[in-house]
Every structure is written in C-alpha cells, then in structure tokens.
Amino acid sequence: MLTQLLKRLWVSNREVSKIKGGSFAVLKLIDIQRLEHESSVNCTYTPSVQTFNITTEFMTDECKPIQLEGGGCIWININGAIGEVEFIYPNTIQKSDSFVVGQSCNGIPLFEVTTSMYENCYIQILEEGFLIWLKESTKIDLLISHGHQIDYLISNSELCGIFAKNSTIIK
Numbered sequence: 001m002l003t004q005l006l007k008r009l010w011v012s013n014r015e016v017s018k019i020k021g022g023s024f025a026v027l028k029l030i031d032i033q034r035l036e037h038e039s040s041v042n043c044t045y046t047p048s049v050q051t052f053n054i055t056t057e058f059m060t061d062e063c064k065p066i067q068l069e070g071g072g073c074i075w076i077n078i079n080g081a082i083g084e085v086e087f088i089y090p091n092t093i094q095k096s097d098s099f100v101v102g103q104s105c106n107g108i109p110l111f112e113v114t115t116s117m118y119e120n121c122y123i124q125i126l127e128e129g130f131l132i133w134l135k136e137s138t139k140i141d142l143l144i145s146h147g148h149q150i151d152y153l154i155s156n157s158e159l160c161g162i163f164a165k166n167s168t169i170i171k
Contacts, residue, residue, distance in 0.1 A: 025114060025117065026113075026114045026117060026134075026158050026159070027066070027111035027113060027134075028111060028113075028116075028158055028159075029111060029142075029154050030110050030111060030112050031080070031110040032109055032110070032144060033081070033109075033110060034108075035106050035107050035146070035147070038147060039147040040056065041055070041056050041147050042168075043129060043130075043149050043150065043167035044168045044170050045130060046170040047171075048171070049088065049089075050089045050092075051087070051088050052085075052086070052087045052123055052132065053084070053085070054150060055084045056082060056084070058083040060077060060083060062077060062078060063084070064076055066113065068087075068134065069118060069120065070087065070120070070121040071087050071090045072085070072087040072088075072121055072132070073086050073087075079110055080110035081109075081110055082111070082162075090121070090123045091120075091121075091122040092123045092125055093123075093124050093125070096126070098138075099139065099153075100138065100139050101153075102139070102141045102142060104142070104143040105142070105144055106144070107144055108146055109146070109159070116158070121133060121134050128166070129164045129166055129167045130163075130164050131161055131162070131164070132163075132164070133161050134159060134160055134162075135155070135158065135159075136160070137155040137160045139155060140154065140160070140161075141154055141155050141157075142154040149164065149166065150162060150165065151163040151165070
C-alpha cells in the first residue's frame with residue numbers, strides 16, 4: 001500500500017513530500033549537461049541557526065521541493081537540475097573518512113525522482129567545506145564538478161552526496 005501511495009505521489013504529481021516512517025525519495029542521475037559558462041553557486045553555513053545551504057543558478061519559483069530526513073530539503077527544477085539544498089539543525093559529524101572516486105567530470109547533473117528512499121542523511125564538516133551525505137558510500141562511481149564550488153557524488157546512478165567547497169560562514 002505504501003508503494004502504491006508513493007507511486008501516486010511521485011509519478012502523477014512529480015512533487016515530493018515527506019512520507020510517514022522517515023523515508024524520502026532518491027534522486028537518480030539521468031543526464032549530465034555540459035557546463036557552458038562559469039556557474040553561479042553559493043555555499044553557506046550559518047552557525048547561529050545551524051543551517052547549511054547550497055544555492056545554484058537553477059533556483060526559481062518553479063522548483064519543486066523534496067523533503068529529506070534530518071531537517072533537509074532539495075529544490076529541483078523541471079529539467080532535473082538542483083536549484084537549492086538546505087539543512088537546518090541536521091545531524092553532523094566531524095570524522096575524516098575517505099571515499100574512492102571511480103571517474104570524474106565537469107557538468108551539471110540532471111536527476112529524476114524515484115520511489116527509492118534516502119534514510120539517515122547527515123552533514124560531514126570538513127576543513128574545505130561541508131559534505132551532505134544523503135546516502136553514505138565509500139565507493140563513488142562518478143564525481144561531477146559543478147564549477148569550483150560543489151561536487152555531486154554519484155553511486156549506482158543515485159545522488160549520494162554533495163560536497164560544498166569553500167563555503168561562506170554567515171555570522
């Protein structure tokens with residue numbers, strides 16, 4: 001019954017909302033758009049309200065929200081590009097575990113919403129910025145650099161993390 005409900009919510013509306021039980025939709029990579037120009041990406045951390053934010057040039061009023069476990073939300077446009085990612089009071093860790101990257105490229109990843117689920121999202125705080133783990137993985141099949149500010153981590157064709165480099169701290 002839950003699967004049928006998910007299909008109705010995601011497939012018919014293409015909108016994402018929180019499903020009871022603490023599970024959230026997964027973003028599956030469908031294409032990589034060539035990066036034609038230097039992109040506009042803003043990565044910030046606001047300690048006073050424990051907010052981690054990434055905003056890209058694709059954020060518009062038409063973006064659809066995808067609520068994530070752990071106080072997060074991703075806004076995705078009609079083409080599947082991420083407009084914004086925000087976590088408020090997320091679970092955070094400061095460990096420095098590493099991961100292996102198979103291939104890397106530059107571009108803008110485009111995603112589709114699936115009925116699979118993200119669980120246990122958290123933020124890993126690093127010297128170079130912060131890493132949003134949607135689905136922790138030690139083997140990253142593909143790292144997609146979107147300009148100099150963010151890297152998308154793809155494993156099994158699913159977005160499993162977003163690395164925000166050189167983020168600005170807002171006091």
